[in-house]
Amino acid sequence: MxxxxxxxxxxxxxxxxxxxxxxxxxxxxxxxxxxxxxxxxxxxxxxxxxxxxxxxxxxxxxxxxxxxxxxxVPSISSLNEVVVSGFESERPLVHQAGAISKVLENELHRFNENSLLSAFNTKPGIRVEERAPASYRISIRGSSLRSPFGVRNVKVYWNDIPFTSPDGTTALNILDLSNLQNTEIIKGPAGSIFGAGNGGVISMESRKTVSENYLSSDFGIGDFGLLRYRLGIDQKIGEGGINASYVHQKSDGYREHSALDRKVFQLALHSKPSTKQTLSSQILYSDLQYQIPGALNAAQLEEDRTQARPGSVAQNSSIAQKTLYGTLSHQIDFNDKWDNSTALYINTTEFENPFILDYKKETAFSYGGRSKFSYNDQWGQFPVQIVAGGEYQFGKTLAQNFGNRQGQADTIRFSDDLITTQAFLFQQLEIEWTSKILMTLGFSQNFGRYDIIRTIDAGPNPPSSNTRTFNPIVVPRIAMVYKLSDHSGIHGSISSGFSPPTIAEVRTNEGSINLDLEAERGINYEAGYRSRFGIFNLDFTAFYFKLDQTITTFTNDQGVVLFRNAGATDQKGIEVSLDYALFRNQNTIIQEIKLNHAFTGHYFNFADFEKGGNDFSGNQLTGVSPNTLVNLLDIRSKLGFYLNFTHQFVDAIPLNDANTVFQDSYNLVGSRIGWRNTLGSRWDIEVYGGADNLLDEVYSLGNDLNAFANRFYQPAPGRNFYGGIKVGLRY
CATH class of the missing domain: 2.60.40.1120 (Carboxypeptidase-like, regulatory domain)
Incomplete structure (x- = not known):
C-alpha cells in the first residue's frame, strides 16, 4: 500500500x-x-x-x-475557466461567439429556493415574472411582449430533450429548483441550431452522475404559509448509479386566492455501457395546482393590493396540471473524430383551468427527440468542427372549453383535436482560420404544421377542420471570435430568427381560430467583448434586433386575451456584467468577499405600428423596462457563516401600446444569511434565513399588457421572511 x-x-x-x-x-x-x-x-x-x-x-x-x-477553480472564476456549450460547441466563455449567461447551482441557492426567478433575474437581458405563484413568464430581450401567460418565444431544453412543447409553450412551472443543477441561457435568436424562438434558448440540466452514496433532506418555511420539504437519495452502482428525489411545496399565497401546491418526483438512472458510451434515463412526475387571483386596476391596487380580482374566487380561477415525462439520453464516441448524442422523450399531461369566463380541460400526449453528430478534424492547417442533426416533435391534445358555473364545468361550448408537428434539420461549421480567429457558419431548415379539428361547436358554426402549414423556413447565422489573449476576446454575429404563433394564439379561449396570424421574423446584429483583467471579469454585449410581423396581445371587452401582428419593432440594447473578488484567502476568518453588477439597457420601440386608427410608431415597446441594474454582495467565512445581499433596480415599464400607463420604477432589496459546514467526512448541514423586498415596495412582478378595464396590475408580495435547514449524510 x-x-x-x-x-x-x-x-x-x-x-x-x-x-x-x-x-x-x-x-x-x-x-x-x-x-x-x-x-x-x-x-x-x-x-x-x-x-x-x-x-x-x-x-x-x-x-x-x-x-x-x-x-x-473558484466558483466565480475568470471567464477563460468557465466552459459553456453554447451553440453545441464546448468552449471557454471568453471565446464563445454569442451572448450566453450561465446560472450555476450555488447561484440558485443564494435566494429562497422556492423558484428560479431570483437567480435568473440577476443575469443581464433576462427577466422572469411570476404573475401568480408558479405562473412564470420569461422575457429574454423583451420576448414576453406576446406572453400573457406561460413561457413562449423562448426554446427550453431539460437534460438535452426539447422541454418546449411542439405547440411552442413551455410548462416551466412543473419543475422544482432541485431538478436543476446547471443552466445556460443564449440571448437572442439561436434558430440556426435550436429552431423556433426569437427570444433565445434556455438549456437546463439536472445532475448526470452519481459519485457517492448520499441521503439528503431539506425543510423550509416562510411567510404566507410557505412550507417546502425535500427527500433525496443517491446510490452509486458500478460506473453509474441511481438518484431519486421527492419535493412538496405549498403556500397560501400573498394575495387572496393565490395558494400553491406542487409535488415533484424525479428518478434517474445513469450507466456506462462501455468506456465510450453513457446512458441516462429519467422519469419526472409533477402534480401542480395553483390559484389565479387575477389583475387589479389602480383603484383596487390602492384599496388593497392583497385582494383578488372580483369573480376569481367565485369562479375558482385556477390551474391543475399533472405531467409525466419519460426520457432517454445516449452519448457515444465512435472514435477521436466522431461522436453522437441522442435524447428522446414521451410526455402526457392532464390540464384543467377554470377561469372567470370559461372552464378549459385538456388531455395532451407528445413525443419527440433530438440527435446530434459532431465531427472534429484538421483540414490542412485549419482545425474544424462540424455539427449536424435534427429535432422532431409531435403532439396531440384534446381541448375542451365549457361554461364556468361557480367553479364547475357547465355546458360544453366547443371541443377541438389539436395536432402539432414541428421538425428541423441543422448544420454548423466551425473553423479556426488562425490561432486567434474562429468563424462559425450555421443554418437550419424548419417545418411546422397545426391541425385544428373542431368536433363540437355549440355556436352557429358547424364542426370544421382547419390546417395551417408554415412554409419551410431557412434560418442562417454567421459568427466570428477574435482571441485577443487567453483571457480576452471580441465576438460578433449576424443571425436570423423566427417564431411561429403558438396553437394557443391561433385558437383562443373564446373559440375563434385565427389562421391569418403570421410567424414573427427577425434579424439580429450583435457584438461583444469579454475579458479578465486583474480581479475583474467583464462581459459586454451590444445588439440590434429588427423584428417584423411582431405578435402583440390585446384584451377584448369580455376579458379574453387575443393576438395580432403589429408591424415592426426596433430593439437596441446593451448588456453588461462585471464581477470581482475584493478579497479571497482561505486561511483567514473572512475567506471571500465577492461583488457582481449586471446592467441591462433595452431601448425597444415600435418602428411601424398602427392600431384602431392610432399610430404608435416610435413608442416604447410594451412590457419592457428600458434600464435594470442588479448588485450582488457575497461574504463567506472560515467558520461556515455566509451573507448574501441583493439589490435590483427596475425602471418604469409601459403597460399599454399608447404609453399612457406605466408601472413606476422600483428597488428590490433582499438578503440571506446562513451557516453551512461539513461535520467529519459524512455529514453536511446548513441552516439559513432570509428576507425579500426589505423596502416593502409596491410593484407587480408581471403585468397584464393592454388590459381591458385598466386591470394592469398583478401585485407582488411585500416584505417577507423565510428560513430552513438542510442535512446530508454519506453512507
Whole structure:
C-alpha cells in the first residue's frame, strides 16, 4: 500500500484550501486540514473527487505513492475557466461567439429556493415574472411582449430533450429548483441550431452522475404559509448509479386566492455501457395546482393590493396540471473524430383551468427527440468542427372549453383535436482560420404544421377542420471570435430568427381560430467583448434586433386575451456584467468577499405600428423596462457563516401600446444569511434565513399588457421572511 500526500490549492492565488471534502472511491471520505493537505493510503489507481462550497467540483485519478498538488477553480472564476456549450460547441466563455449567461447551482441557492426567478433575474437581458405563484413568464430581450401567460418565444431544453412543447409553450412551472443543477441561457435568436424562438434558448440540466452514496433532506418555511420539504437519495452502482428525489411545496399565497401546491418526483438512472458510451434515463412526475387571483386596476391596487380580482374566487380561477415525462439520453464516441448524442422523450399531461369566463380541460400526449453528430478534424492547417442533426416533435391534445358555473364545468361550448408537428434539420461549421480567429457558419431548415379539428361547436358554426402549414423556413447565422489573449476576446454575429404563433394564439379561449396570424421574423446584429483583467471579469454585449410581423396581445371587452401582428419593432440594447473578488484567502476568518453588477439597457420601440386608427410608431415597446441594474454582495467565512445581499433596480415599464400607463420604477432589496459546514467526512448541514423586498415596495412582478378595464396590475408580495435547514449524510 502506498502513501499519497495531496495538497489542495486555489488555482488563481496558489493559497492552500482547508475544509475540502475528498471523496475516495472504495474508502472513507476525508477533509483537508488547515494547510489544505490530506494523506491517503492507496493500493490501486483511485478516483478522487474534490468539493468545496467556493470552488468548482474536480475529479482526478491518482496512483499509489503519487503525490499531487490539486488546483481548484473558484466558483466565480475568470471567464477563460468557465466552459459553456453554447451553440453545441464546448468552449471557454471568453471565446464563445454569442451572448450566453450561465446560472450555476450555488447561484440558485443564494435566494429562497422556492423558484428560479431570483437567480435568473440577476443575469443581464433576462427577466422572469411570476404573475401568480408558479405562473412564470420569461422575457429574454423583451420576448414576453406576446406572453400573457406561460413561457413562449423562448426554446427550453431539460437534460438535452426539447422541454418546449411542439405547440411552442413551455410548462416551466412543473419543475422544482432541485431538478436543476446547471443552466445556460443564449440571448437572442439561436434558430440556426435550436429552431423556433426569437427570444433565445434556455438549456437546463439536472445532475448526470452519481459519485457517492448520499441521503439528503431539506425543510423550509416562510411567510404566507410557505412550507417546502425535500427527500433525496443517491446510490452509486458500478460506473453509474441511481438518484431519486421527492419535493412538496405549498403556500397560501400573498394575495387572496393565490395558494400553491406542487409535488415533484424525479428518478434517474445513469450507466456506462462501455468506456465510450453513457446512458441516462429519467422519469419526472409533477402534480401542480395553483390559484389565479387575477389583475387589479389602480383603484383596487390602492384599496388593497392583497385582494383578488372580483369573480376569481367565485369562479375558482385556477390551474391543475399533472405531467409525466419519460426520457432517454445516449452519448457515444465512435472514435477521436466522431461522436453522437441522442435524447428522446414521451410526455402526457392532464390540464384543467377554470377561469372567470370559461372552464378549459385538456388531455395532451407528445413525443419527440433530438440527435446530434459532431465531427472534429484538421483540414490542412485549419482545425474544424462540424455539427449536424435534427429535432422532431409531435403532439396531440384534446381541448375542451365549457361554461364556468361557480367553479364547475357547465355546458360544453366547443371541443377541438389539436395536432402539432414541428421538425428541423441543422448544420454548423466551425473553423479556426488562425490561432486567434474562429468563424462559425450555421443554418437550419424548419417545418411546422397545426391541425385544428373542431368536433363540437355549440355556436352557429358547424364542426370544421382547419390546417395551417408554415412554409419551410431557412434560418442562417454567421459568427466570428477574435482571441485577443487567453483571457480576452471580441465576438460578433449576424443571425436570423423566427417564431411561429403558438396553437394557443391561433385558437383562443373564446373559440375563434385565427389562421391569418403570421410567424414573427427577425434579424439580429450583435457584438461583444469579454475579458479578465486583474480581479475583474467583464462581459459586454451590444445588439440590434429588427423584428417584423411582431405578435402583440390585446384584451377584448369580455376579458379574453387575443393576438395580432403589429408591424415592426426596433430593439437596441446593451448588456453588461462585471464581477470581482475584493478579497479571497482561505486561511483567514473572512475567506471571500465577492461583488457582481449586471446592467441591462433595452431601448425597444415600435418602428411601424398602427392600431384602431392610432399610430404608435416610435413608442416604447410594451412590457419592457428600458434600464435594470442588479448588485450582488457575497461574504463567506472560515467558520461556515455566509451573507448574501441583493439589490435590483427596475425602471418604469409601459403597460399599454399608447404609453399612457406605466408601472413606476422600483428597488428590490433582499438578503440571506446562513451557516453551512461539513461535520467529519459524512455529514453536511446548513441552516439559513432570509428576507425579500426589505423596502416593502409596491410593484407587480408581471403585468397584464393592454388590459381591458385598466386591470394592469398583478401585485407582488411585500416584505417577507423565510428560513430552513438542510442535512446530508454519506453512507
Amino acid at each position: 502506498g502513501q499519497n500526500h495531496i495538497v489542495i490549492l486555489d488555482k488563481n492565488t496558489q493559497n492552500t484550501i482547508p475544509g475540502v471534502l475528498v471523496k475516495i472511491q472504495g474508502q472513507n471520505n476525508q477533509v483537508s486540514d488547515s494547510n489544505g493537505k490530506v494523506i491517503l493510503n492507496l493500493n490501486n489507481p483511485t478516483l478522487l473527487a474534490f468539493s468545496h462550497i467556493s470552488y468548482e467540483n474536480f475529479s482526478i485519478l491518482v496512483n499509489p505513492n503519487e503525490d499531487k498538488n490539486i488546483e481548484m
